[in-house]
Amino acid sequence: MGAMNERARRPPRVLGPTIDDETRCVHYHGPTDVIAIKFKCCDEYYPCHRCHEEAAGHPARQWPEREALEPAVLCGRCRRELPVLEYMAVSACPGCGARFNERCSLHYPLYFAFGPETIGGEGSGKINE
Helix, strand or coil: CCHHHHHHHCCCCECCCECCCCCCECCCCCCCCCEEEEECCCCEEECCHHHHHHHCCCCCCCECHHHCCCEEEEECCCCCEEEHHHHHHCCECCCCCCECCHHHHHHHHHHECCCHHHECCCCCCCECC
């Protein structure tokens, strides 16, 4: 296989002070703290907003609503990338079943310029224009 195919299969790297292989960090390290967020400003994954703030060297930018279907959340257990709206609509990884910390929703405004209420009807997966 070519180098391009190998890179495509390699899981994304997670920057910042992680403490294990499931993306837990020095700030959030409970059993359900198993996601990393791809930051819009740098296209890099960090376990949390504090990790980005301490390590990135630039201010964070929120994902705009028009990009809500972009993969920007990484499951630390199976390394599946989830679109933002899919992540907001589930409480566990659709790939491996790992439970996500429900309190992460309190930080949505730090990462996303929209919230789950922008989903057009329950479970439709559509965003409001």
